[in-house]
Amino acid sequence: MTFFEKILNSExxxxxxxxxxxxxSSFISRILGxxxxxxxxxxxxxxxxxxxxxxxxxIPDLVYNLMVIGALSAGFIPVFTSYLAKNDESGKREMWxxxxxxxxxxxxxxxxxxxxxxxxxxxxxxxxxxxFSGEKMAMTINLTRLMFLSPIFLGASAVFGGILQSYKxxxxxxxxxxxxxxxxxxxxxxxxxxxxxxxxxxxxxxGAAGHMLIQIPSAxxxxxxxxxxxxxxxxxxxxxxxxMVPRTLSLATGQISRLxxxxxxxxxxxxxxxIFNLADNLRSFPLGVAGLSFAVAAFPTLAEAAARKDWRxxxxxxxxxxxxxxxxxxxxxxxxxxxxxxxVRIVLGTGKFDxxxxxxxxxxxxxxxxxLAASALVYFLIRAFFALEDTKTPFFIxxxxxxxxxxxxxxxxxxxx
Numbered sequence: 001m002t003f004f005e006k007i008l009n010s011e012x013x014x015x016x017x018x019x020x021x022x023x024x025s026s027f028i029s030r031i032l033g034x035x036x037x038x039x040x041x042x043x044x045x046x047x048x049x050x051x052x053x054x055x056x057x058x059i060p061d062l063v064y065n066l067m068v069i070g071a072l073s074a075g076f077i078p079v080f081t082s083y084l085a086k087n088d089e090s091g092k093r094e095m096w097x098x099x100x101x102x103x104x105x106x107x108x109x110x111x112x113x114x115x116x117x118x119x120x121x122x123x124x125x126x127x128x129x130x131x132f133s134g135e136k137m138a139m140t141i142n143l144t145r146l147m148f149l150s151p152i153f154l155g156a157s158a159v160f161g162g163i164l165q166s167y168k169x170x171x172x173x174x175x176x177x178x179x180x181x182x183x184x185x186x187x188x189x190x191x192x193x194x195x196x197x198x199x200x201x202x203x204x205x206x207g208a209a210g211h212m213l214i215q216i217p218s219a220x221x222x223x224x225x226x227x228x229x230x231x232x233x234x235x236x237x238x239x240x241x242x243x244m245v246p247r248t249l250s251l252a253t254g255q256i257s258r259l260x261x262x263x264x265x266x267x268x269x270x271x272x273x274x275i276f277n278l279a280d281n282l283r284s285f286p287l288g289v290a291g292l293s294f295a296v297a298a299f300p301t302l303a304e305a306a307a308r309k310d311w312r313x314x315x316x317x318x319x320x321x322x323x324x325x326x327x328x329x330x331x332x333x334x335x336x337x338x339x340x341x342x343x344v345r346i347v348l349g350t351g352k353f354d355x356x357x358x359x360x361x362x363x364x365x366x367x368x369x370x371x372l373a374a375s376a377l378v379y380f381l382i383r384a385f386f387a388l389e390d391t392k393t394p395f396f397i398x399x400x401x402x403x404x405x406x407x408x409x410x411x412x413x414x415x416x417x
Contacts, residue, residue: 025174026293030285032181034347037281039188040200041274042351046360048136050274051266053200055129056143058262059117062255064151066248067110068158075240076102076162078303078389083236084166085307092223098236100229103159105237108230110155114148121145128259131266139197146201150208157212160219165300172218176211183207243391250382250391253398260406264413271357278348279364283372286336290328291376294321295383302387318384325380329373337369 044050083095117124121144125137132140157176164173187203195202231237265273298321305314336343344361382394 021170021174021297025171025178026288029177029181030288032178032185033281034285036181036185036188037278038347038350039185041278041348041353041357043188043192044274045352045354046271046274046278046357047352048270049197050277051132051271052136052140052143053197054273054277055125055132055140055262055266056147056201057204058128058259059121059124059144060114060147060151062259063110063113063117063148064154065251065255067113068106068151068155069251075243076159077166077300078243078307078387079236079239080162081166081300081303082307085304094236096224097227097229097231098234099159099163099224100227101231101234101237102240103156103226104228104230105232106155106159107152110152114151118145118148128262129266130263131268143197143201146198147204149205153205153208153212157208157215160212160215160224163219163222163224164215165296167222168300169218169222170297172215176214179210179214180207183210243386243389245391250395250398253395253402257402257405260402261409264406264409268413271360275357275360275364279344279361279368282340282343282347282361282365283336283368286329286332287372287376287379290332291325292379294325295376295380298380299383299387302384306387306389314387321380322377325376326373329376333369333372336372337366340365340369 040050040053044053080095080098083091083098085091121141125132125141125144129137129140161173161176164170183206184200184203186206187199187201191199191202193199261276262273265276298317301317302314305311305317341362344358344365348361349358385391385394
């Protein structure tokens with residue numbers, strides 16, 4: 001094995017080492033994300049074009065979150081690791097049989113669902129973007145239909161990512177978001193010149209394909225090989241399905257919130273949806289680098305401890321990860337509030353992104369900062385419940401949260417606008 005292969009297939013021994021790898025890669029990915037947003041803001045400004053682009057993301061992102069994250073984050077890793085923990089030939093056979101079954105069923109389901117939704121996109125967008133009309137609505141529909149290709153690639157990628165996480169090979173797994181952002185940047189820098197907004201959509205699709213392709217070699221190195229498996233009766237697949245339903249409902253609450261925000265923003269002035277998303281992406285920088293990195297890194301370890309019923313180890317890792325998240329996120333919240341104006345101007349203040357766009361983004365970002373530490377803990381707490389195979393509690397909490405968010409957003413959009 002070459003030195004390069006050793007790096008790609010190295011196993012993280014502790015939660016902290018895994019979090020460092022994921023955090024470093026997430027940092028690079030987030031930097032690229034900020035570069036992406038700077039290019040988009042400078043090219044289009046906060047206006048109709050970016051409103052269309054962000055609105056077109058909404059339904060494909062909904063499919064990805066409900067179908068892919070719902071199945072894999074709740075059930076695949078705990079069930080896959082339970083076979084891996086057996087450490088025998090029988091467990092390995094079942095493990096790879098499960099992986100192929102999930103991959104094949106997921107891809108077929110995504111193709112069918114995305115195809116059906118593409119047909120009904122014009123009707124759906126009337127509810128998601130009630131403030132759009134005419135050419136703006138027509139372009140949103142076309143971009144949405146094109147971007148339905150991305151959940152299919154990301155779905156396959158998520159299965160390979162689940163394998164790598166279970167084997168604690170976080171390095172390649174953490175590179176995939178970087179490739180995804182590079183694809184979008186490529187679309188924004190080169191394809192937009194020839195295809196306009198359609199170039200951005202193709203950039204998203206290229207990024208999603210790269211997200212998948214980069215993980216396949218490491219999954220193969222772990223022992224994976226593709227097989228034609230379609231077995232709905234397999235015990236592992238049935239267990240994932242049982243865990244998936246409440247997890248999907250839990251994720252649906254968050255997606256309902258996002259759809260509600262999109263609908264409300266579409267009824268406000270041109271560029272409101274773009275400003276909301278640009279400010280949210282700035283908030284997500286520390287959230288992804290520190291909060292989400294620790295949550296993702298801790299999940300396989302918590303799932304293993306729960307599978308062994310080693311509650312002392314579970315509590316130890318849970319407590320330690322919680323303190324580490326707060327240690328990073330509380331100072332990050334303070335600094336983001338203090339430096340929000342400088343940050344917005346440095347990252348987004350170029351080209352067509354004018355001073356009025358900057359002021360509105362600064363004002364939006366300051367409200368996002370209030371709940372930054374809590375948002376980071378939510379990522380981790382949800383995964384802790386999943387490790388315990390409890391997907392009902394996050395659902396009920398998420399439902400109440402989504403209703404409150406939409407209600408407050410509607411009220412405040414009328415009083416503060």
